[in-house]
Amino acid sequence: MNGKVSTTRTKLERGRSALGPALELVHTGRAPTRAVLTSELGVTRATAGAVAAELEALGLIRVDSRPGSAAGSQGRPSHRLSVRESGPVAIAAQVHADGFRAALVGLGGRLVATAPGCVTVTADPAQVIGEVVDDCARLLRDSGLRCVGAGLAVPSAVAEPEGTALNPLHIAWPAGAPVSEIFADCVREAGIPGPAFTGNDVNLAALAEHRHGAGRGAQHLLCVATGHRGVGGALVLDGRLHTGSSGLALEVGHLTVNPEGRPCHCGGRGCLDVETDPLAFLVAARREPGPEESLLKQAGDLLRTEYEDAAVRGAAEELIDRLGLGLAGLVNILNPDRIILGGLHRALLDADPERLRAVVADRSLWGRSGSVPILPCTLDHNSLVGAAELAWQPVLDDPLAALA
Incomplete structure (x- = not known):
């Protein structure tokens, strides 16, 4: 017995x-x-x-x-x-240089609902995070769905275990702002159930792309992307984000690709962050940035609609060459089996894929011995989906315990 x-x-x-x-x-x-x-x-x-x-x-x-049988199949x-489409959801929030956005995300990386984002981000992180969490709470109430937790994507390296934003360069928040603590407090005060997590926006975009998008199946996935300002990078190894000893790994935006180039916010000069972001493209194309739309949208629209203009094409080639130089250095160091590009970098890849791949192959040791696939990111709002992945992780680890 x-x-x-x-x-x-x-x-x-x-x-x-x-x-x-x-x-x-x-x-x-x-x-x-x-x-x-x-x-x-x-x-x-x-x-x-x-x-x-x-x-x-x-x-x-x-x-x-x-299920229905496929034609000609046997057995x-x-x-x-x-x-399950009516199953639980995770709260997802993102703050960037041009505003914020709230969303509900189900299993499978499925966007269930989104709220229009604001267009201004004040210097007070508590105010901004509080507003986006309020939007999240409204979405959740309107949906009537169960919530497993919340995730926040921010345009800064997030030091762990403190949960502080060390370098929010393109928003006016103070360095060292306790964003994880603020977010968790706002989530709790809004009555949103489940744990709350915070991460860097490009890290979370890479995680989402690895699970649901262009990074599926990669063992050593490198993601490089422009945000609304600046450049970020992330590495996913065997399905897990590589964030270093304290959450600060892969600050690729501060690789030097033009020693005589523009001064960077980090104190250096000619970094990817200021040589290949949307503002750099608009300046190189001799276009005055307008206040009515995000820089990312302005740069992307210009590249798609006026690529035949000599100034625009020249600016694109200039940025592609600098981006390729940075990617080649990363290939030499990291030896990834796939590279995915997001934001303006995705648009540059679409505009002239052969030029970018040729620069990377020519300037990298491993690129010469065997080409590294370079692909565009495929998910809309991938940082939001990645923020939700943080909240879904406890459920993926132990569904019974997380949903008890």
Whole structure:
């Protein structure tokens, strides 16, 4: 009798330990059917079926036991697995140089709802974060959905474990602002359930792209992107963000690519941050930045609509060459198996992909021995989706404990 009880307990424990990995497989689109789930988990069909049923009972996924058969296929098709559209959501918030935005994000990186962002960011982080959290709370009340937690993306390196924004260069916040503490307090005061997390916007964009976008399947993923101002970078290794010993790794915006170039906010000169961001492009194209739209939108629109103009094309080539030089240095140091580009850098890649790839290959050791794929980011609002990933992580780690 004791042996049977022990065996039953072991099976239950094995099934529970598989819940998180199973949910992550469905969440990232790597297990569209129960047959694939069985194979990926390395368990029996019965165990995979029980795990899928438990996740369905928790309101996280949907199991379709009667999927249609593909034309010409034989045998009974496997149960299809998908995230539940009416399931829980995570609160996601983003602050950038031109405003902020709030969203609800479901499993699978699905944007459930967004609120229009403001266009001004004051020098008081508590005021700005409080306003975006209020927008989040309104979205949540209107949706009637369950919330698992909240994530915030900010345009600054975030030191850990303190949770302070060390270099919010393009917003007027003081260096060392305790953004994690402020966000957690605002979330609690707004009555939003679940834990609250804060991270750098490009780090979170890379995490989202690795799980749901252009970075899927990469083992050593390098992401470089322009924000509304400045340049950021991130590295995802074996599915996890590499943030260094205290959260400050991959400040790629301060690589020097033009020693005689523009003064940088960091005290250097000719950094990627000021040589390849939207403002640098507008200046190089001899266009006066306007106050009515974000610099990122102005630069992107100019590149798409006036690329045949000699000044615009020349500015694009100038920025592509400097970006390629920076990427080549990163390839030499990090040896990534894929590079993804976001913001204005994505638009520059689209404008002249061969030029950028040629510069990287010519100036990097590993680029010469074997080309590194350079791809555009594919997700809209990827920093928001990444902020939600922070809130979803405890659920992916242990669904039963997180949703108890």
